[in-house]
Amino acid sequence: MFKKIREKINSLYMVKNYRKILPYVKPYWGRALLAVLITIPIGSMDAVIAWSLKPYMDVVMVEKNTASTAYIPILIIVFSCLQSLLNYTATYLNTWVGRKIANDVKIDLFDKLMAYDASFFDKSTSGDIQFRFNNDVDLACNGLLSNLKLFTTRVFSSVSLIGVLFYNSWELALVAVVVLFGALYPLTTVRRRIKSVMDKTIFSGAAVMTHFNETFNGNRIVTSYNLYDYQGQRFRETLRSVFKLGIKMIQRTGLMSPLMHFIVSLGIAVVIWLGSYLIVHHEITAGNFVSFITALIMLYNPIKSIGNNYNSVQMALMAMERVFDLLEKKPAICNKPDAVKLTAVNNGIEYRNVNFEYVRNKPVLKNINLNIKVGETVAFVGNSGGGKTTLVNLLPRFYDVKSGNVLIDGRDVRDIDLVSLRDKIAVVFQDNFLFAGTIRENILLGKEDATPEQIDKAVKSACLDEFIRSLERGLDTQIGERGVLLSGGQKQRIAIARAFIKDAPVVILDEATSALDNKSEAVVQQAIENLMKDRTVLIIAHRLSTVRNADKIVVVNYGEIAEIGSHEQLINKENSIYASLYLSLIHI
Numbered sequence: 001m002f003k004k005i006r007e008k009i010n011s012l013y014m015v016k017n018y019r020k021i022l023p024y025v026k027p028y029w030g031r032a033l034l035a036v037l038i039t040i041p042i043g044s045m046d047a048v049i050a051w052s053l054k055p056y057m058d059v060v061m062v063e064k065n066t067a068s069t070a071y072i073p074i075l076i077i078v079f080s081c082l083q084s085l086l087n088y089t090a091t092y093l094n095t096w097v098g099r100k101i102a103n104d105v106k107i108d109l110f111d112k113l114m115a116y117d118a119s120f121f122d123k124s125t126s127g128d129i130q131f132r133f134n135n136d137v138d139l140a141c142n143g144l145l146s147n148l149k150l151f152t153t154r155v156f157s158s159v160s161l162i163g164v165l166f167y168n169s170w171e172l173a174l175v176a177v178v179v180l181f182g183a184l185y186p187l188t189t190v191r192r193r194i195k196s197v198m199d200k201t202i203f204s205g206a207a208v209m210t211h212f213n214e215t216f217n218g219n220r221i222v223t224s225y226n227l228y229d230y231q232g233q234r235f236r237e238t239l240r241s242v243f244k245l246g247i248k249m250i251q252r253t254g255l256m257s258p259l260m261h262f263i264v265s266l267g268i269a270v271v272i273w274l275g276s277y278l279i280v281h282h283e284i285t286a287g288n289f290v291s292f293i294t295a296l297i298m299l300y301n302p303i304k305s306i307g308n309n310y311n312s313v314q315m316a317l318m319a320m321e322r323v324f325d326l327l328e329k330k331p332a333i334c335n336k337p338d339a340v341k342l343t344a345v346n347n348g349i350e351y352r353n354v355n356f357e358y359v360r361n362k363p364v365l366k367n368i369n370l371n372i373k374v375g376e377t378v379a380f381v382g383n384s385g386g387g388k389t390t391l392v393n394l395l396p397r398f399y400d401v402k403s404g405n406v407l408i409d410g411r412d413v414r415d416i417d418l419v420s421l422r423d424k425i426a427v428v429f430q431d432n433f434l435f436a437g438t439i440r441e442n443i444l445l446g447k448e449d450a451t452p453e454q455i456d457k458a459v460k461s462a463c464l465d466e467f468i469r470s471l472e473r474g475l476d477t478q479i480g481e482r483g484v485l486l487s488g489g490q491k492q493r494i495a496i497a498r499a500f501i502k503d504a505p506v507v508i509l510d511e512a513t514s515a516l517d518n519k520s521e522a523v524v525q526q527a528i529e530n531l532m533k534d535r536t537v538l539i540i541a542h543r544l545s546t547v548r549n550a551d552k553i554v555v556v557n558y559g560e561i562a563e564i565g566s567h568e569q570l571i572n573k574e575n576s577i578y579a580s581l582y583l584s585l586i587h588i
Helices: 002-044 046-062 071-115 118-123 126-168 170-217 219-224 228-253 256-280 286-328 388-393 418-423 439-446 452-461 465-469 488-502 518-532 567-571 577-586
Strands: 348-359 362-373 377-381 403-408 425-428 506-510 536-540 552-557 560-565
Touching: 002 046, 002 071, 002 126, 002 286, 046 071, 046 126, 046 286, 071 126, 071 286, 126 170, 126 286, 170 219, 170 228, 170 256, 170 286, 256 286, 348 388, 362 388, 362 536, 362 560, 377 388, 388 506, 388 536, 418 425, 425 488, 425 518, 439 452, 439 488, 452 465, 452 488, 452 518, 488 518, 506 518, 552 567, 552 577, 560 567, 560 577, 567 577
Parallel strands: 377 536, 377 552, 425 506, 506 536
Antiparallel strands: 348 362, 348 403, 552 560
């Protein structure tokens, strides 16, 4: 009983998903409808050959008269050519519509992907993203439409051929139809059989992609640490898992086609036995029988292999479910309906009783209270993993607080329009991401419509001008994927130039110099000081020498604010954590 209820729910869910895809089909409904309508004559023409054999056999083979049936071979050739032409047209239309729909779905998914919050990416791998946001769409749209063409063609072919069966002998036709439904019955269990295996296959397929991505992005680590055996072993383990799942899929569905083949063969045997009886008793002619057998074989042959096609349809349907699950999933961080735009930062930033955790019941920040005035430079220091970066990441809403408030000019950031909030904040990370393209294109990410004068000013302020002049193509120099052709210091200065172009009133510097050598740090530090002028600045620093001139230093230890004060105040404070940190680093 529960099994039937579950299957009923799954069927309703499939219908619901079909309705969801209709808006994507609507712009191309004319071609989509034409592609379906074309399958009617494609399938129906199969009956012409079978039907034509009755008069041919009765007149030529029995009556020995060829004159009145000379048109039949020509008719078969004409109908076959027409069927081939229509088949090509239907395939072309289905492919065109399928790829157009897939592109539209991918665009919506890509927009959705960009809107997801940081926690989503924390929990996902690159392979998982590629598989779910790209491969699943192709499987759902292209695979479903190509199989839809196949099935609609076979449906109309089956209907027309069954008509030929009844035309020749209703007794034999009843036997054939009963056998047909018996052969198709195993298909009702396909979805239940492959659901769990398919989910695991998706995970393993994503893991394979992740291995390739990691090897590509981490090629220097693989080389420098001689990780060939290690990476190779991990990849082989994943492939073994994919292989086992593939075998399990065959074990669960592979018997269906042989079983259907056996049932069909049994049906043909029964029909031949019964047909022989009917011919002997003159209830049907030899022409009826030959026409019937031809129609029956044309009807049964596709059925013997339909199990594999039906598996593909079910996989496409499950891929569609996963796609719409992603499209319907709302990001954890999004605008409220009444969100207001942030036009300026006039007074300051406040953290009020802020608590935060990545994992339930494992607090990262505990009861944080902090005031930052406009134009103030505040540096966050403390033990590694103590919550400094997390505290700052709450301001642009990379994450949302568990409790408490982060406020700008007295307004909770959760009540502010996200685009306007982030438009007022520029971030320079420790490892800044640069997109494949030119230096100019990466700088203009901060402000696409920046004037040449603004670009020139940003380049000079970021201490990039000398480097740019040394390049043959200057700002139009290609930097490679992730800026692989640049040094760490050059990447940082491009990121700083990008922040200059943005000209945001609030700047976050997340350990922007910690990965640089002393010479690069000196140049980047000068660029940072230029960027900090007349702005509210939040600095996360590992090297304490970079925060001496901060207006306020906040020591964050184990998720709590341990100390607040200027460099002089904290260095002279008795039992000061900051003083211990500073002096220990000075002596290194």
